[in-house]
Amino acid sequence: MRIPDFFGRRAAVRRELETSRELLYRMAYAWCHDAALADDLAHEAAEKALRRAGQLREAEKLRAWLLRILANCVRDNARARRELIELDAVEETLAAAGPTPEEAQASAQLALRVRRAVAELPLGQRQVVTLVDLEGCSYAEVGEILEIPIGTVMSRVCRARQALRERLAPLASEALGARLRSVK
């Protein structure tokens, strides 16, 4: 897609933002595990994206560009930057969501425990592994988004997965029987 001029580009960014609100929020949440903060960060990133629409060169890279802006917002935000969030807060956020049908399911409990494990990762690893797993970003894309070399992406993926495997080992046996195991 070619973006002919600034206004066309801004319109394109705005359209993309409309469909990317959930993406930004989910990723922000996976990074900070605080729904209110994630909402703020996603919001801030979207605002910045709109203001900087002129900087976008290739529309194809819009997702990576948006996520990079989000990563910058996180970097600039003292609360989001905290390496270790208070884990009680993760529980609280989930509990506060209330007993919806989804929450009532056992899968919500599972999700909670996995989120806690992710929350315990250092921020850098947390960001890499969630970009790869939630958004299906390639290592190269993750490198662009977080502005780090691809070798760093790979080593962070390794360390994050190792840590997750250890922390989730007790869950593995439970989950192995469940539909979660998708062998592709």
Place this chain on the structure above:
Amino acid sequence: MSEEHKVSDELRNAFVDGELDAAEWARVAQSMERDPELREEVGELRLAKDLVRHAYAVPPSRPRRARAAAASGWRSIAAAAVAFAAAGWFGHAWWERAPALDSASAYALRGDWHTLRADWRKLDGNRVLVHVSSGEPAALGRALDEVEDLLRAARAARRSVKVEIVANSAGLDLLRADPARSAARLAALRREFPELGLVACGQTLERRRALGRQVTLLPGTAVAPSALDQVIKRLRDGWVYVRV
């Protein structure tokens, strides 16, 4: 394990993440055939990946912030001086220019609270129209919470604000004097904040009367020809529009 069998951590993860080219992929797959331990490890990596994806498939809904937080949010927003000449938020630039709207597009515009909080900084009009057409108690409760937060925050910031609630369809119940559930709260709010206006949809009233259902409205409620008329009128005057 021989050197030939050795598959590094990086390779295992790259395998799971689909980052390998065909030749590398084949090499790892071949090693997996021979090495049950490697198979198991790759299985665990896949599981970790799936678990993470599953864990965030449905993130917690965007928060209805705790009342204190919401109030302070409004306060900071209301107090913020406005020098932010960006484009509108998610296509909501429409209100800035007070566009002339046809009825279809007026209804197509959906503001929400989230948007309103964002737009608030850019407002100079301080006029907010809250359009209630849902009879869902949770939505009505939330609408009242938000309206109250907004009024209190504006007053605390010594910022004058005008809020009008226009109700139609099932939302009309909000403006009924009976049953008294929301009525008492709304009446109290009106006493405290005279700048809160209430408008009922004339068409909805007509329809209910035609069905033999007499509606008693809260004292001080105005009746517009229709909610749509009122919405368009307010939009033309540059009001911010929030739909519940």
